[in-house]
Amino acid sequence: MNTTTPQYVVGIDLGGTTAKFGIVDKEGNILEQDRIATASEKPVNFFVDELHKKLQPMIDRHGGKENFIGIGMGAPNGNLYTGNIEYAANLHWQGIVPIAHLITEKFDIKTILTNDANAAAMGEMMYGAAKGMKHFITITLGTGVGSGIVIDGKMVVGHDGFAGELGHVIVRHGGRLHRGTGSRGCLESYASATGVKDTAVEFLAANPTKVSLLRDFAEEDLTSQTVYECAIKGDEIAKGIFDFTGEILGEALANFVMFSSPQAIILFGGLTKAGSYIMNPTKEAMEKNLIQVFKNKVQLMFSNLKESDAAILGASALVWD
Amino acid sequence: MNTTTPQYVVGIDLGGTTAKFGIVDKEGNILEQDRIATASEKPVNFFVDELHKKLQPMIDRHGGKENFIGIGMGAPNGNLYTGNIEYAANLHWQGIVPIAHLITEKFDIKTILTNDANAAAMGEMMYGAAKGMKHFITITLGTGVGSGIVIDGKMVVGHDGFAGELGHVIVRHGGRLHRGTGSRGCLESYASATGVKDTAVEFLAANPTKVSLLRDFAEEDLTSQTVYECAIKGDEIAKGIFDFTGEILGEALANFVMFSSPQAIILFGGLTKAGSYIMNPTKEAMEKNLIQVFKNKVQLMFSNLKESDAAILGASALVWD
Numbered sequence: 001m002n003t004t005t006p007q008y009v010v011g012i013d014l015g016g017t018t019a020k021f022g023i024v025d026k027e028g029n030i031l032e033q034d035r036i037a038t039a040s041e042k043p044v045n046f047f048v049d050e051l052h053k054k055l056q057p058m059i060d061r062h063g064g065k066e067n068f069i070g071i072g073m074g075a076p077n078g079n080l081y082t083g084n085i086e087y088a089a090n091l092h093w094q095g096i097v098p099i100a101h102l103i104t105e106k107f108d109i110k111t112i113l114t115n116d117a118n119a120a121a122m123g124e125m126m127y128g129a130a131k132g133m134k135h136f137i138t139i140t141l142g143t144g145v146g147s148g149i150v151i152d153g154k155m156v157v158g159h160d161g162f163a164g165e166l167g168h169v170i171v172r173h174g175g176r177l178h179r180g181t182g183s184r185g186c187l188e189s190y191a192s193a194t195g196v197k198d199t200a201v202e203f204l205a206a207n208p209t210k211v212s213l214l215r216d217f218a219e220e221d222l223t224s225q226t227v228y229e230c231a232i233k234g235d236e237i238a239k240g241i242f243d244f245t246g247e248i249l250g251e252a253l254a255n256f257v258m259f260s261s262p263q264a265i266i267l268f269g270g271l272t273k274a275g276s277y278i279m280n281p282t283k284e285a286m287e288k289n290l291i292q293v294f295k296n297k298v299q300l301m302f303s304n305l306k307e308s309d310a311a312i313l314g315a316s317a318l319v320w321d
Numbered sequence: 322m323n324t325t326t327p328q329y330v331v332g333i334d335l336g337g338t339t340a341k342f343g344i345v346d347k348e349g350n351i352l353e354q355d356r357i358a359t360a361s362e363k364p365v366n367f368f369v370d371e372l373h374k375k376l377q378p379m380i381d382r383h384g385g386k387e388n389f390i391g392i393g394m395g396a397p398n399g400n401l402y403t404g405n406i407e408y409a410a411n412l413h414w415q416g417i418v419p420i421a422h423l424i425t426e427k428f429d430i431k432t433i434l435t436n437d438a439n440a441a442a443m444g445e446m447m448y449g450a451a452k453g454m455k456h457f458i459t460i461t462l463g464t465g466v467g468s469g470i471v472i473d474g475k476m477v478v479g480h481d482g483f484a485g486e487l488g489h490v491i492v493r494h495g496g497r498l499h500r501g502t503g504s505r506g507c508l509e510s511y512a513s514a515t516g517v518k519d520t521a522v523e524f525l526a527a528n529p530t531k532v533s534l535l536r537d538f539a540e541e542d543l544t545s546q547t548v549y550e551c552a553i554k555g556d557e558i559a560k561g562i563f564d565f566t567g568e569i570l571g572e573a574l575a576n577f578v579m580f581s582s583p584q585a586i587i588l589f590g591g592l593t594k595a596g597s598y599i600m601n602p603t604k605e606a607m608e609k610n611l612i613q614v615f616k617n618k619v620q621l622m623f624s625n626l627k628e629s630d631a632a633i634l635g636a637s638a639l640v641w642d
Contacts, residue, residue, distance in 0.1 A: 077614070086614070087613065087614065134480065135479055135480035149580070149581075151472060151477055151479070152475070154473070156472055156580075156581055157582070158456055158472070158581050158582020158583065159455065159456035159582055159583060159584045160582055160618065161582075162582050162614050162615065163579075163580065163581050163582035164579075164580070164582075165579040165612060165614070165615075166579065166580065168579050168612045169575075169576040169579050169580070170572055170575065170576060170610050171494070172494055173492070173493055173494070173572065181612050181613070183610060183612065251491055251494065254490075254491065255490040255491060255576070256580070258484075258485075258486040258487065258489050258490050259470070259477075259484065259485070259487065259490070259577070259580050259581075260470075260477055260479050260484050260580075261478070261479020261480055261481055261482075261483050261484035261485075262479065262480060263480045289491050289504060291486060291489045291502050291504065292408065292502070293398070293407070293408065293483050293486070294483065294486075297481065
């Protein structure tokens with residue numbers, strides 16, 4: 001029997017289509033990783049069984065459960081206080097799902113849950129751009145817009161565990177409809193993958209006679225990636241899409257700064273691949289909307305974590321913390 | 322010599338026209354209070370001397386400095402970390418004013434400074450509507466719009482001490498000009514005393530043929546108080562002013578809730594005297610703009626502290642904390 005201090009943790013990133021998981025050491029090395037599908041309509045117990053089949057052998061290969069401090073898990077609407085996933089719109093499981101409890105029971109290893117965006121923030125603090133920082137915000141610009149807020153070195157979860165839904169703040173009164181929530185003008189309606197596509201469709205329709213490389217793409221292929229490819233070729237409409245998105249995002253970021261006065265805001269996810277096309281208008285709009293005392297103080301940066309690793313590292317950071 | 326534990330603190334609320342100060346005991350009783358003017362153009366040392374003339378005898382009547390734990394002070398742009406007032410627009414003193422240091426030296430009693438809105442939040446937590454709460458936000462709707470944010474029982478001051486400037490968040494893109502900061506569409510431009518007056522002037526001009534009791538007032542007398550007096554008499558334009566203000570304020574509050582998920586938001590200051598005329602549209606707009614997970618959870622309430630005492634109590638709470 002191994003009597004030394006446990007030296008590994010498991011990080012699990014649960015998403016709407018896949019769950020990625022890996023064995024992580026203290027230095028943030030992912031020693032082994034794998035994934036399973038989550039889009040199945042089968043109940044959550046089925047998922048836990050599938051996870052067990054693949055993850056338990058990985059745990060055994062690294063000294064068994066005695067060698068693990070815990071399992072950290074990030075999931076949409078994951079609640080740190082209750083260990084439940086509660087009413088997650090992007091998952092098939094309905095209502096309240098006691099996922100941390102089910103995994104703790106199955107593996108006999110303590111499991112800590114939080115929402116996926118908070119897990120990403122923990123990953124940035126432990127292994128990424130926010131290393132050593134005590135005040136920062138991470139914004140994930142992906143399928144949706146997620147956020148993790150750290151104040152004084154602690155993740156902000158609020159009185160009920162649900163704080164940090166910055167994708168849903170209203171940035172354009174009476175603006176674009178959010179198909180999921182029904183609200184109008186929220187950040188996610190503009191700065192997510194769907195938002196960028198909607199902007200592209202709107203801009204092309206509003207300028208019917210203007211030549212654009214974007215017209216060669218089918219609507220479903222108008223992603224931030226294709227818009228970026230057109231922008232670097234000098235396409236004016238493509239560049240305008242990033243300017244528009246950045247102006248809205250930057251204004252929202254200014255509001256976040258005036259709330260918690262962070263040292264840095266770290267952007268992550270698909271949209272960040274557009275580099276300076278999205279960074280420049282975002283930074284300009286943020287600075288423009290800040291009052292004097294905050295100007296030129298906040299570092300706005302892209303995450304430097306590999307996207308495929310970041311979620312697992314973030315989830316694992318929950319346990320080290 | 323008195324060798325028992327110190328039992329009092331001094332609370333000082335420094336504003337643009339007066340500084341109020343008082344001796345406070347642990348139960349939040351103000352045993353004695355007074356005030357001096359601050360609008361003088363004389364340097365800060367002159368203010369400290371004037372304060373000493375009036376406050377030292379009060380301290381002496383309560384056992385002298387040995388009987389005092391400290392002096393707590395709230396001031397515009399007061400910085401908890403540095404003890405300095407930094408670039409406060411509403412004060413005559415320019416630049417960086419080391420006020421906590423000056424007062425500590427003059428009285429030989431440790432002085433803690435924070436901004437006035439944070440002091441108000443501390444007062445609510447210790448003696449007011451937020452007693453026993455660990456997650457809440459206070460919004461002061463006065464000459465300006467100030468805010469104090471408490472998360473996990475701690476005041477949010479950010480990495481530089483300036484967090485919680487919620488009056489300056491942008492709520493109407495490209496909206497009303499803020500005369501002080503030059504920004505457009507910030508909350509303070511609508512929900513402050515000046516904002517309400519501006520709205521009244523705009524509404525009267527936009528409806529030139531509509532009868533309104535508000536037309537009997539000179540522009541400088543269009544305050545939230547006079548608008549309220551007209552509203553209770555059934556004046557439609559007056560009621561519309563509160564509906565408009567509440568819609569903007571409520572939308573901003575929804576955004577704050579999605580940031581830190583507080584148990585309560587406590588409103589304070591002149592505008593709250595309009596009671597349900599401002600509370601109802603504010604609450605309606607807040608709930609409307611919240612995503613499901615936050616709906617019907619946040620207590621929106623008015624402060625129950627006496628306005629004249631609240632600032633002194635809040636400043637004193639800094640020391641007890």
